[in-house]
Structures are given as C-alpha cells and as structure tokens.
Amino acid sequence: MRLLLVSLLVSFFTSGALAAGKIDLAVIQFPEDKAAADLEEALKRVSLFEITGADRTRTAEAYLKGGYVLFAQRLPVSLGASFWAVTRLKNLSADVRGRLEAGGAAISISLTEGVRAGLRTFQKRVYTGSGKLDSGVPRLLALRRTSGRFPSVTKVQTKMESFQSTTALIAQFSP
Secondary structure, eight states: OOOHHHHHHHHHHHHHHHHHHEEEEEEEESSSSOOOOHHHHTTTTHHHHHHHHSBBBSOOOGGGTTTEEEEEEEEOOOOOOOEEEEETTTTTEEEEEEEEEEEEEEEEEEEEEEETTTOEEEEEEEEEEEOOOOTOOOOEEEEEEEEEEEEEEETTTTEEEEEEEEOOOOOEEEE
C-alpha cells in the first residue's frame, strides 16, 4: 500500500512538472545604443536559448550581433506561481526571483561579482523588469541605457572619449 501511494505521489509531481512550462531569461549588454522597438522586432525572429549559448550573442540577425551575455538561464515554471533560483559560477553569483502570471511576468535578477579575489569587496547589479509574455516569443522586459566619458592617454596626451551601452533584460516563455 505504501509503495502504491509513493508511486502515485511521484507520478503526480512528475506530471505536474511536465505540464508546467519553462522560461528562458537573459541579460545582454550591447556596446552601442539600441532602440526598444527595433530590439523587439529583431527578437521576434530568434530563439533566446539559441543566441545566448556563449559569452556573446550568436545569431544571423544583424541587430542582435555583438551583444555580451551577462547572464542566461532556463528555469521550470508554472503559471500563477513564483519562482526563485540561485546560481554560482566561479566569481559570479546570480539571484533570480520572479512571478509568472497568465500573459505576463515580473522578474528581478541580481548579479553579484567579486572585484578582487580573496577580498570581501563585491559589485552588485540588479536588473528588474515586467511585461507581457507571448508563448514562444522572446520579449524585452527592461532596457537600461548607459553613457559616459573616460580619459584616454596616447603619447602624453589625455583626451576624453565617450561610450554608450544598452543592457536588456529578455525573457521567453515556452509551455
């Protein structure tokens, strides 16, 4: 009797996990300014899981080339449920929290990176976003533009050079 009950419970939880979906999450930084509308349009033609399989985006889509993949992960999720995961790889720790509702999601990804090996100094960056998620299509949940200037020294001359970057939080839900 006990074996039958355990078998039924295992079967119930396994089928529940199979009925749930999966969500692919990525934080990608582009070394230039990107427009949200153009980024959304380019994302419709790719799979998020396939383009984030390396340190840089791998795709034939010209608008998405040259992006640095800061974080990428696939998580099992259920509709109407919260999810949470902690990942640690070498000197980087990622804390992912979110909630998947019917038609939308709210996600927060906190990346903590050790600045110097052996010391207790860390750099923490938090990326949050929410928005509508269509099944099977990557969606842009948040976009952060950064610009600034830095000194550049060449042959005893110092001049200020400017930079621009765009960081995107992207999610794709698959049932």
